[in-house]
Amino acid sequence: KKKIAIMTSGGDSPGMNGVVRACVRMAIHMGCDAYCIYEGYEGLVRGGDLIRKTEWYDVRGWLSEGGTLIGTARCMAFFERAGRLAAAKNMILHGIDALIICGGDGSLTGADRFRAEWPSLLDELVAKGEFTSQQLAPFRHLNIVGLVGSIDNDLSGTDATIGCYSALARICYAIDLIEATASSHSRAFVVEVMGRHCGWLALMAGVATGADFIFIPEKPREDNWREEMCSIVEHHRKIGKRKTIVIIAEGALDREGNKITPTMVKDLLADKDGLGLDTRITTLGHVQRGGTAVAYDRMLATLQGVEAVKAVLEATPDTKTCVIAINENKIVRKPLMEAVQDTKKVAAAIERQDFDEAMSLRDTEFAD
Numbered sequence: 066k067k068k069i070a071i072m073t074s075g076g077d078s079p080g081m082n083g084v085v086r087a088c089v090r091m092a093i094h095m096g097c098d099a100y101c102i103y104e105g106y107e108g109l110v111r112g113g114d115l116i117r118k119t120e121w122y123d124v125r126g127w128l129s130e131g132g133t134l135i136g137t138a139r140c141m142a143f144f145e146r147a148g149r150l151a152a153a154k155n156m157i158l159h160g161i162d163a164l165i166i167c168g169g170d171g172s173l174t175g176a177d178r179f180r181a182e183w184p185s186l187l188d189e190l191v192a193k194g195e196f197t198s199q200q201l202a203p204f205r206h207l208n209i210v211g212l213v214g215s216i217d218n219d220l221s222g223t224d225a226t227i228g229c230y231s232a233l234a235r236i237c238y239a240i241d242l243i244e245a246t247a248s249s250h251s252r253a254f255v256v257e258v259m260g261r262h263c264g265w266l267a268l269m270a271g272v273a274t275g276a277d278f279i280f281i282p283e284k285p286r287e288d289n290w291r292e293e294m295c296s297i298v299e300h301h302r303k304i305g306k307r308k309t310i311v312i313i314a315e316g317a318l319d320r321e322g323n324k325i326t327p328t329m330v331k332d333l334l335a336d337k338d339g340l341g342l343d344t345r346i347t348t349l350g351h352v353q354r355g356g357t358a359v360a361y362d363r364m365l366a367t368l369q370g371v372e373a374v375k376a377v378l379e380a381t382p383d384t385k386t387c388v389i390a391i392n393e394n395k396i397v398r399k400p401l402m403e404a405v406q407d408t409k410k411v412a413a414a415i416e417r418q419d420f421d422e423a424m425s426l427r428d429t430e431f432a433d
């Protein structure tokens with residue numbers, strides 16, 4: 066019987082449990098044994114009871130659970146070859162040669178590296194006398210498939226990452242709550258949202274809540290952004306708006322590459338010689354990650370989990386490691402490393418302040 070393992074890694078995101086449930090059940094449906102690796106790569110490196118056979122009923126009710134019930138962790142050991150060697154040994158001890166990993170670009174980079182190194186890791190295990198070549202013959206090819214779990218929607222090549230719509234819904238809900246009090250007191254709120262190098266959450270939350278002004282990393286404002294923001298806010302106030310909402314992505318920069326901070330924006334809105342608004346800062350923080358997944362993320366987790374099992378079973382030694390994406394509402398397989406490299410290109414373009422390049426590499430159209 067083929068043994069397929071599933072793991073969640075990197076930052077948690079709503080929908081990861083749906084992924085585990087779908088993979089476990091599809092693997093069993095296809096006549097395979099399903100295993101869960103607990104605590105991300107840490108579980109692979111340490112082995113033992115962090116690698117557990119999982120049955121159909123073990124994942125009952127997981128669609129509506131937030132976070133990841135099999136745990137996730139940052140694992141320094143997996144950056145080292147010795148850690149990956151231990152991981153290979155643990156997989157072989159459990160008879161596993163197929164791995165589905167749900168995580169962000171870091172986790173997927175680790176996965177690709179592991180697959181590329183696999184033959185040499187096996188050779189090293191034989192050289193060290195851990196196994197004989199004969200014992201390793203059934204393990205010659207490691208099949209790995211990636212799934213993108215991230216609240217940031219920051220991976221190139223897919224329209225949505227598992228968890229991003231849940232985080233977006235939570236941000237919108239939080240802003241609705243803030244708006245009630247903002248409107249009552251005629252206040253301004255500066256809201257900082259997550260997203261690392263990606264402005265998707267900030268931009269979409271701005272569109273969905275009708276924010277007055279938005280700052281994102283990929284498209285810094287012109288140098289006169291202070292005047293522009295104040296004049297837009299002033300105009301909105303003049304036409305009767307009793308609340309002001311400015312959304313800042315945590316990675317937002319100005320054209321010189323300096324961070325736009327909530328305090329900077331608050332001071333401007335509150336400036337007695339200018340707008341003089343009663344202004345508060347709300348950093349949403351980890352509430353954005355928490356809670357149950359919205360329907361879209363459950364659907365994505367389930368359809369992509371099923372596709373991941375199919376992909377892992379169909380993979381041959383010649384197929385490139387793939388990641389499961391969604392493009393124009395269709396679940397598709399894409400070369401994993403190309404998606405990861407394109408993602409890294411965006412971050413690099415932002416770093417060298419080549420914002421046109423950053424914008425052109427994003428899948429979502431970022432309108433003016």
Ligand code: ADP
Nearest residue numbers: 075076106139140143144168169170171172175
């Ligand atoms: P995310 O997957 O959310 O981007 P990280 O970047 O923290 O999160 O990556 C999660 C884990 O993946 C790391 O702690 C490490 O164990 C593994 N990993 C990331 N990059 C690499 C790499 N280049 N080589 C080996 N392992 C890696």
